[in-house]
Amino acid sequence: MECKSEERVSKLLRAQTHVWNHIFSFVNSMSLKCAIDLEIPDIIHKYGETMPFSQLTASLSLNPSKANCIYRLMRILTHSGFFSQLQVNENDLEMGYVLTDASTLLLKDNPLSMLPFFHAMLDPILTKPWHQLPTWFRNDDPTPFHTAHEMKIWDYAGRDPKLNQLFNDAMASDAQLVSNVVIERCSGVFKGLESLVDVGGGTGIMAKAIAKSFPHIDCTVFDLPHVVANLKGCENLKYVGGDMFESVPPADAVLLKWILHDWNDEQCVKILKKCKEGIKRKVIVIDMVVESEEEDFESTETKLLVDMVVMVLYPGKERTEKEWAKIIFSAGFSDYKITPVVGLRSFIEIYP
Template structure:
């Protein structure tokens, strides 16, 4: 049985460990980026069976002096749940690696891959912004991103083609992930519509999936001119360069897909929704795909993910993630009469149907 002094010391050491773990959390994400840069998930996947460490090392573009360090990289990534170790028989004592469900989502050149999202989030352009957080709280800069780069995120993307391509690739991969859910959950909406606008639709990944499933739809992808300038239109997909704060093309159904509304402050979101309301034809509706903040202790990892997103929006755009009450305030402030949250959507995103 612990004495009072031993119990106090034990609490202090647990608290110290908690602080150490948070100080070093960046090591998990940057180690994972290293694995993506070296194509480790793809190499193990292409091997087709549990891959011995020696085979993995020989398949990597390593300097000879660095081969001894790969086992340590794999150890922390295995501990984090991105690879699984298989310990072979006595005849084959070498440790072998297989993918987990998480690392399967990091395979490059897969429609549902999150690799480009990871590379975006841990890009120095994102990471360096965090060094401005404490200073930003004490000055008049609109966002920490602006403090670091001297311009808004969108102006930066417009000026920096390489970063803009990275951002568009990440958003396109995320749209692949979400499109199947949207098509299933919103089937009734799309079947009853003749026209559809994807506001902030990027390079058209979502619109292409919807147009394929609902060929009767005339689809418009609205985004900034530099995003859609070189995109090829099809028979039922048209790209329009414009500004959602100015006007939105008319359509029966209008979508604000994931990662649009959370970029903006409340008054800006109301303006976007008012423009959507003006653009709706034939008693159509607006579909929002975004996060609804909840704080459920039984889902600690999901809650932490939501908090991470909220902080990221504050850092980059001055935006925020919202709970249902906050969403309702935006919807009714824009003049809409009702809304419905489509339940049973997997992951961190929800679907909100808004009625004029």
């Protein structure tokens, strides 16, 4: 009887820990935000070697009474994998900090910096809708964002320069990272193309990388007029304003990078049909495929988290291969090929 009781208590305590971890999971992102606002990653990077704790606190211009609390901030962020703690040297017992691969992606001067994406996702404009999630489940609003702000996110961005800038910068930073991977790993996807339209291409980071790496391809960035206003192209790159639900400029191929997950199935079918009207070769989609068999726990969790973000901000979702096939064939395409080579996202080549 005692063994059964001990097992029950152990299960209860493990369950309590699990619940606490989820209750306090916001502490990870808020702690990281604090470190970024204090410029800790950049300070350690500029130091150039293992930075002693005393040197770090001296560099932060802190209130003297708060200096010891930095250790607690660095402790949780070290546990989370954003810093590594090392002994400064063999003759010194003081510990210091170095960056990890993750924190390197949060440096201001890193060409692949994720800072703009980080700042956008944690801005109050985009976090406020989460508090409306239960209300949204009971009303007929299209998204929790709409419940919180009384308009769709695209309408809000069209009226609010701050959100428009945050969103464009976030997508540009993501495109910078993805384009590097795409050019290095997936150049064969662009073989034989003479023209390409990047639908929803924002400020054109992805299209610029393609235009530079494949100068024989004429690239067009196609996005809403307020997004591409005042943007200038180059020899084989131009910007065109318009609405992808109305028409898409003709080309050998159309690129849809992280676009279709923003929309429901009916809207995706409409977008794909507009793409099909003008393409000669294929549609290239860069997006997530969820519930993949060969996937680790962390990747699955990240995809499910992103799916919830999409549900809260847009009328879309992350899709399984079966769900991708449904909208692809519903739009009148004959075949597709999925290649998981862009980290959490895959190349989905769709053929007319």
